[in-house]
Amino acid sequence: MSDFDWNDERISALRKMWSEGLSATQIAARLGGASRNAVLGKVHRLRLQDRAPGCAPKPKTERIATRKKLQLARPPKPTVKPLVGQAQFARKKPDPVKVAEVKSIELRPAPIDMPKPLLTALIDLGRTDCRWPVEGEKSHMLFCGHPAQPESSYCAGHHRLSVGAGTRSERLAIPSKLMVA
Incomplete structure (x- = not known):
């Protein structure tokens, strides 16, 4: 203050x-x-709003016209020529023939064999049971109840659902990880 x-x-x-x-x-x-x-x-x-005449902000059309005058008054930007050797780094469009030859690799997760949920209440779940909510609301929620994977709250099927496909960069990194291993 x-x-x-x-x-x-x-x-x-x-x-x-x-x-x-x-x-x-x-x-x-x-x-x-x-x-x-x-x-x-x-x-x-x-709540002082009344101002003296002449101190009100300019109408929008006047401000736009002033801005255009300022833009016209500026000298044109000089064109920059690439330095010797920079041409090799310029982006080139891909060759359509080569692009057609590349086969797209689509990674799909293996089908998930989902067990039928046991529909267990939260109070009845053990420490190592799957906590995937299946049906119900609030205090009447029922959970999967199958044995959970180690260090996870979910069984194998629900764990795969919770992880998702990942980001595009993560999905693209998978083949390179397989090649390194």
């Missing part, structure tokens, strides 16, 4: 300067010790 106190004298000065059309930054500088945000906050709390 700032050490600036809003007394009656400063509030009347704020009202006067705000109605004259001074900006919050200018008012803060003249009051001394107040920040721009402190002035804007006080203006908001006092």
